[in-house]
Amino acid sequence: MLETALLLLLVGVFAGTAGSLLGIGGGMIVIPIITVGMGLPIKYAIGASVIAVIATSSGATIAYLRDELLNLRVAMFLEIATTVGAITGAVLVGLIHAVWLEALFGCFLLYSCYNMIKKLWGKKKLDTDQDVVPDHLSQRLRLGGSYYDKLTMKQVDYQVTNVPGGFAMMYGAGLASGLLGIGSGVFKVIAMDTIMKMPLKPSSATSNLMMGVTAAASATVYFFEGAIRPEIAAPIALGILIGAAIGTRIMQRIQPRILRIIFVPILFYMGIQMLIKGIGGTF
Amino acid sequence: MTENKQELDLKDEIHNAERLIGKVMQIGVFLAAGVMLIGVLMFLVSGHSGYSGTYHPYQFQTILAGLAGLKPYAIIMTGLFLLILTPVLRVVVSIYAFYVARDRLYVWITTIVLIILLIAMVIGMYGI
Numbered sequence: 001m002l003e004t005a006l007l008l009l010l011v012g013v014f015a016g017t018a019g020s021l022l023g024i025g026g027g028m029i030v031i032p033i034i035t036v037g038m039g040l041p042i043k044y045a046i047g048a049s050v051i052a053v054i055a056t057s058s059g060a061t062i063a064y065l066r067d068e069l070l071n072l073r074v075a076m077f078l079e080i081a082t083t084v085g086a087i088t089g090a091v092l093v094g095l096i097h098a099v100w101l102e103a104l105f106g107c108f109l110l111y112s113c114y115n116m117i118k119k120l121w122g123k124k125k126l127d128t129d130q131d132v133v134p135d136h137l138s139q140r141l142r143l144g145g146s147y148y149d150k151l152t153m154k155q156v157d158y159q160v161t162n163v164p165g166g167f168a169m170m171y172g173a174g175l176a177s178g179l180l181g182i183g184s185g186v187f188k189v190i191a192m193d194t195i196m197k198m199p200l201k202p203s204s205a206t207s208n209l210m211m212g213v214t215a216a217a218s219a220t221v222y223f224f225e226g227a228i229r230p231e232i233a234a235p236i237a238l239g240i241l242i243g244a245a246i247g248t249r250i251m252q253r254i255q256p257r258i259l260r261i262i263f264v265p266i267l268f269y270m271g272i273q274m275l276i277k278g279i280g281g282t283f
Numbered sequence: 284m285t286e287n288k289q290e291l292d293l294k295d296e297i298h299n300a301e302r303l304i305g306k307v308m309q310i311g312v313f314l315a316a317g318v319m320l321i322g323v324l325m326f327l328v329s330g331h332s333g334y335s336g337t338y339h340p341y342q343f344q345t346i347l348a349g350l351a352g353l354k355p356y357a358i359i360m361t362g363l364f365l366l367i368l369t370p371v372l373r374v375v376v377s378i379y380a381f382y383v384a385r386d387r388l389y390v391w392i393t394t395i396v397l398i399i400l401l402i403a404m405v406i407g408m409y410g411i
Contacts, residue, residue, distance in 0.1 A: 216403075224341060
């Protein structure tokens with residue numbers, strides 16, 4: 001019992017550190033370890049994961065807010081889309097068989113992996129060298145912002161564009177979050193960084209806050225359904241809080257590129273494992 | 284000149300509001316973590332969840348009853364619920380921050396988010 005609790009605590013520390021560094025929830029790491037590594041039902045893994053996501057988000061938000069990387073307007077406006085998506089997903093989850101959830105989760109991990117590799121091979125993009133023209137909605141909602149980059153030691157002003165596209169993507173991110181108990185940070189960063197052309201660092205920080213609010217919507221459903229087991233979720237959550245504190249301290253001094261290189265092989269391995277477990281379960 | 288000074292005052296107020304959000308969040312997270320930690324330690328030291336078999340309480344009434352009896356699982360579940368509430372708290376304080384910044388549009392937008400979250404809770408408790 002003590003060993004299990006300690007193991008879960010360590011899983012949390014690892015997931016919390018990696019999660020806050022990459023602007024993703026701990027779910028991508030927590031779910032494969034609990035289901036494949038420890039052999040527990042995916043239902044409880046999803047419950048623990050959604051708690052992990054909230055812990056990652058709340059733990060990291062404290063640090064980000066002090067650094068003023070966060071764009072609160074972008075976060076709150078897009079939250080309308082993610083929370084509605086999360087409710088849709090949490091309602092749908094009861095209708096889908098566990099095996100399909102596992103396979104779907106494996107696909108999601110492999111997709112995240114592909115997405116990171118694509119970014120690594122794409123043209124080397126620094127956060128500061130963009131010139132974005134804001135669209136009509138972005139101007140009306142005053143979504144542009146500014147942050148201080150510790151790496152280049154400069155104040156960076158930025159604009160965002162293509163708001164409807166980002167909003168639609170955020171609904172999908174919320175749906176995935178409610179369905180799989182993940183933070184959907186990858187989709188959220190895509191919506192902001194790729195579609196809306198927001199710089200990566202404020203995108204990650206904003207995504208972190210949004211993950212928590214989105215996860216709170218689906219977490220309530222899981223909580224009152226009894227899918228959140230105290231002996232699994234609590235040690236992980238405590239570990240995550242420790243890990244998030246570590247991660248946000250390292251983040252300012254690392255280029256996003258290095259983070260991705262470290263994380264791609266881990267994601268790929270976990271994705272394959274989950275896919276095998278999901279497909280294997282059907283035969 | 285006076286306009287500039289007003290703008291600076293407003294910036295100061297926004298800054299204070301943001302610091303307040305940070306403080307409130309910190310208190311919320313530490314409280315949730317503390318309650319969870321107490322529950323986990325009680326569970327590990329006593330070796331009992333306070334309930335028979337693998338049962339754990341997950342409704343308001345059963346959790347509150349378990350809290351009164353100092354049952355480890357009920358304490359952990361309370362901590363977990365407090366943790367779930369921290370992002371909701373974040374939204375609530377953000378409404379205040381936008382209000383202080385005299386940003387009416389975003390007071391409305393953030394209020395919509397809060398209402399959606401409350402709807403999610405109702406669905407969680409009673410189903411659709």
